[in-house]
Amino acid sequence: xxxxxxxxxxxxxxxxxxxxxxxxxxxxxxxxxxxxxxxxxxxxxxxxxxxxxxxxxxxxxxxxxxxxxxxxxxxxxxxxxxxxxxxxxxxxxxxxxxxxxxxxxxxxxxxxxxxxxxxxxxxxxxxxxxxxxxxxxxxxxxxxxxxxxxxxxxxxxxxxxxxxxxxxxxxxxxxxxxxxxxxxxxxxxxxxxxxxxxxxxxxxxxxxxxxxxxxxxxxxxxxxxxxxxxxxxxxxxxxxxxxxxxxxxxxxxxxxxxxxxxxxxxxxxxxxxxxxxxxxxxxxxxxxxxxxxxxxxxxxxxxxxxxxxxxxxxxxxxxxxxxxxxxxxxxxxxxxxxxxxxxxxxxxxxxxxxxxxxxxxxxxxxxxxxxxxxxxxxxxxxxxxxxxxxxxxxxxxxxxxxxxxxxxxxxxxxxxxxxxxxxxxxxxxxxxxxxxxxxxxxxxxxxxxxxxxxxxxxxxxxxxxxxxxxxxxxxxxxxxxxxxxxxxxxxxxxxxxxxxxxxxxxxxxxxxxxxxxxxxxxxxxxxxxxxxxxxxxxxxxxxxxxxxxxxxxxxxxxxxxxxxxxxxxx
Amino acid sequence: xxxxxxxxxxxxxxxxxxxxxxxxxxxxxxxxxxxxxxxxxxxxxxxxxxxxxxxxxxxxxxxxxxxxxxxxxxxxxxxxxxxxxxxxxxxxxxxxxxxxxxxxxxxxxxxxxxxxxxxxxxxxxxxxxxxxxxxxxxxxxxxxxxxxxxxxxxxxxxxxxxxxxxxxxxxxxxxxxxxxxxxxxxxxxxxxxxxxxxxxxxxxxxxxxxxxxxxxxxxxxxxxxxxxxxxxxxxxxxxxxxxxxxxxxxxxxxxxxxxxxxxxxxxxxxxxxxxxxxxxxxxxxxxxxxxxxx
Ligand SMILES: Cc1ncc(C[n+]2csc(CCOP(=O)(O)OP(=O)(O)O)c2C)c(N)n1
Ligand code: SF4
Numbered sequence: 001x002x003x004x005x006x007x008x009x010x011x012x013x014x015x016x017x018x019x020x021x022x023x024x025x026x027x028x029x030x031x032x033x034x035x036x037x038x039x040x041x042x043x044x045x046x047x048x049x050x051x052x053x054x055x056x057x058x059x060x061x062x063x064x065x066x067x068x069x070x071x072x073x074x075x076x077x078x079x080x081x082x083x084x085x086x087x088x089x090x091x092x093x094x095x096x097x098x099x100x101x102x103x104x105x106x107x108x109x110x111x112x113x114x115x116x117x118x119x120x121x122x123x124x125x126x127x128x129x130x131x132x133x134x135x136x137x138x139x140x141x142x143x144x145x146x147x148x149x150x151x152x153x154x155x156x157x158x159x160x161x162x163x164x165x166x167x168x169x170x171x172x173x174x175x176x177x178x179x180x181x182x183x184x185x186x187x188x189x190x191x192x193x194x195x196x197x198x199x200x201x202x203x204x205x206x207x208x209x210x211x212x213x214x215x216x217x218x219x220x221x222x223x224x225x226x227x228x229x230x231x232x233x234x235x236x237x238x239x240x241x242x243x244x245x246x247x248x249x250x251x252x253x254x255x256x257x258x259x260x261x262x263x264x265x266x267x268x269x270x271x272x273x274x275x276x277x278x279x280x281x282x283x284x285x286x287x288x289x290x291x292x293x294x295x296x297x298x299x300x301x302x303x304x305x306x307x308x309x310x311x312x313x314x315x316x317x318x319x320x321x322x323x324x325x326x327x328x329x330x331x332x333x334x335x336x337x338x339x340x341x342x343x344x345x346x347x348x349x350x351x352x353x354x355x356x357x358x359x360x361x362x363x364x365x366x367x368x369x370x371x372x373x374x375x376x377x378x379x380x381x382x383x384x385x386x387x388x389x390x391x392x393x394x395x396x397x398x399x400x401x402x403x404x405x406x407x408x409x410x411x412x413x414x415x416x417x418x419x420x421x422x423x424x425x426x427x428x429x430x431x432x433x434x435x436x437x438x439x440x441x442x443x444x445x446x447x448x449x450x451x452x453x454x455x456x457x458x459x460x461x462x463x464x465x466x467x468x469x470x471x472x473x474x475x476x477x478x479x480x481x482x483x484x485x486x487x488x489x490x491x492x493x494x495x496x497x498x499x500x501x502x503x504x505x506x507x508x509x510x511x512x513x514x515x516x517x518x519x520x521x522x523x524x525x526x527x528x529x530x531x532x533x534x535x536x537x538x539x540x541x542x543x544x545x546x547x548x549x550x551x552x553x554x555x556x557x558x559x560x561x562x563x564x565x566x567x568x569x570x
Numbered sequence: 571x572x573x574x575x576x577x578x579x580x581x582x583x584x585x586x587x588x589x590x591x592x593x594x595x596x597x598x599x600x601x602x603x604x605x606x607x608x609x610x611x612x613x614x615x616x617x618x619x620x621x622x623x624x625x626x627x628x629x630x631x632x633x634x635x636x637x638x639x640x641x642x643x644x645x646x647x648x649x650x651x652x653x654x655x656x657x658x659x660x661x662x663x664x665x666x667x668x669x670x671x672x673x674x675x676x677x678x679x680x681x682x683x684x685x686x687x688x689x690x691x692x693x694x695x696x697x698x699x700x701x702x703x704x705x706x707x708x709x710x711x712x713x714x715x716x717x718x719x720x721x722x723x724x725x726x727x728x729x730x731x732x733x734x735x736x737x738x739x740x741x742x743x744x745x746x747x748x749x750x751x752x753x754x755x756x757x758x759x760x761x762x763x764x765x766x767x768x769x770x771x772x773x774x775x776x777x778x779x780x781x782x783x784x785x786x787x788x789x790x791x792x793x794x795x796x797x798x799x800x801x802x803x804x805x806x807x808x809x810x811x812x813x814x815x816x817x818x819x820x821x822x823x824x825x826x827x828x829x830x831x832x833x834x835x836x837x838x839x840x841x842x843x844x845x846x847x848x849x850x851x852x853x854x855x856x857x858x859x860x861x862x863x864x
Contacts, residue, residue: 029864033864151864152864155864199863200863201863202859202862202863203862204862208862212855212858212859215850215851215854215855215858216850216852216855217850218848218849218850220659220837220845220846220848221655221658221659221845223655240858241835241836241837242836242837242839243854244851244854245836245837245840245841245848245851246837246845247658247835247837247845249658249688249835251651251684252680252681252683252684253680255648255651255681256648256651256680256681256684257651259644259645259648259651259652259655260651260652260654260655260658261655262644262652262655263624263642263651263652263653263654263655263656263657263658263659264655264656264658264659264845264846265655265659266642266652266655266656266659267622267655267656267657267659267660267663267844267846268659268660268844268845268846268847269655269658269659269660269844269845269846269848271655271659285645285648286645286648289644289645289648293642293644379856379859379860379862379863380859382852382855382856385850385852385855387849387850391846394619413660413846414619414622414640414656414660414663415619415620415622415640415660415662415663417619418619419619420618420619420638420639420640420641421640421641422586422634422635422640422641422642422643423641423642423643424634424641424642424643425627425643425644425645426643428588429587429588431586431587431588432588432641433586433587433588433589433635434588434593434632434635434643435588
């Protein structure tokens, strides 16, 4: 008998096009509705059919938000899955499914629970229902709410007609009944407590959190050129464009995308572009224009490994330097990197206020791991989102680039007020006209690169400290690694280790230095050189003592971070 | 020039300190284009704050500094996407994208092609001096074969770009060519271009007295003619005219009335409020989260 308690990690593996995503969706929704905490993340190859894609779903009695390497239950939909996840298989891993999908070499090594999925679905009528049966089976293990499965199937397949819905429900029920039976027979035993509160929570992906955050922040316009893994945000925006009354335009290239967004902001709208490293590389010229013309813009950059086309469907925190240094000349920018889905929502919304207020590019850095992650959470609170507009009326005598103490000139937009608004990517005087005057050049350079930067720094929030202020060890993380480090620290269970997480990545307040004083600093980053550690050194003169880096295109697992930390501390 | 200038022109004469010292060479055709544009705006009865000129980079692209309307002097080749964003954000503005032949046809070529497909209601004015001015006389996409330049000392052997034929081939909404030496006619063409709903392309021939010794004022007068008997709604005829190379026809080549970008985006279908005046919709965000509870 195989027994799992409190926290079960289920991995489904199959070819692209085999419908693993459907299983993932039905399962997570039904289990959440049944009162379980769920987390899911997928890993996929850059191809439309074939290959091997896997999805990890954690079902837990406590909140779970991080990727674990461990597999408790593995459901392979084709041969090759076991080899693909070989190093994640443990003694207790149960392989569930059909013998044909298990490679010869594993047959006598794993705990195989044979389930005749194909035979079962053929009774319903078609191979097509395999996914729903598998989903039903797993929900059955948890004695989940079958009504929720039905509800989801209806929502998902409703447009395909009642027959498809009924067949899928029948297939799911067969799976469900078998799941319950396997538990009753004692083949599998799962004990995860339910939490009634979960039922009322929302299930969100990183993509949706960014997308809906942008809507909450008053996004009016999104222009994009498709590139994985950022496209999801554009798709999301397009699908809600009509409802929210915004423009979403797929343009000829990334250069056009960001320039259109600059134009939209110049005229007073709130615009965003969504892209990945390769696309952002093309945008750097316009980022520079935004810097000189003090034209606000919001960019969402979902990172994937580079250089060049790198690993299109995999993950890395490798583009920090790109966004930090992109564009020629000196000008300020703001870089945000949400760690949780809540942060992705609030920060994306806030990005529009920040861009509006400081008139700089605001870049939201996520990555493939982050955008494809989802879990349940209490619905973010719209009341906490402030809509702050900083546009002024162009009264007679208006000067777009008026020299001010804090480096921020009042921004008017064309048509609002009697006066005209001149913006310029050339060095300019206060009105916006071209200048080559040495003194004015100095003033304008100082206004942008010093005064404005200082103002932003002064108002920048501090990073989040998790754990004791007096801890001897301080783990440093930014962006998407938040939860995995957090869970690793919980597992480590030592109160002399704390976590300092940065979701406001740049520019840093000098006060941040105080967090580091007298500590052993351990930097955790999903890239090869420790780009954030380098930033700390450059900005604050902080040297980290240890680096735990991962750069195989995969996200950190809780186990890996834990091992890395143990290696440093013990 | 013995022409009656319209009233209202003074509105468009900028008084800003930086706009007084014009950086164009004495005798340059750009002055004429500025005059033409100011007259066109004045005759149309527009107000300076209702117009926005988005320019790229080059001598031509300095226009926003020498005229009193909203302006954004941007990047080489990028005026069109920026102008598209401006118009999308505020369709109440009259939006003009302006630049040289290098700006619009070389660096910005791809944007021009796709702007024709997208059809935003903007006016694209190309100052076509058949040479790069600001960077001192290199060949541009429209330089004639055989012309020698410091960077093409052997003489240009590439085929010159034919912007009109290209635009008509792509079924652009409005395509015209003028020579800035013909003031009255040019004002009329630009007025029609601004009034036309949809993307308009006006190729404005103008001499570069510093670097183009071939295509002079006299040359343009000798090598151009006005199309008197042309029907701009006849696409095939327009295309044939666009292929003529010497003399070059002037006038409105092609008009195709069709829905604009702004008219087709769902954002403006029910609600005409310019994007920039819109506020977030918290109730819809809340509704979204309700849906995510399922
Ligand atoms: C990205 C970029 N590449 C090159 C330049 C240099 N540059 C400035 S203007 C120009 C060409 C200008 O020619 P045209 O557009 O025909 O305008 P004109 O000066 O003749 O009016 C070039 C190549 C630049 N500013 N930016
Ligand atoms: S370089 Fe040529 S186009 Fe430019 S201002 Fe001088 S004459 Fe005019």
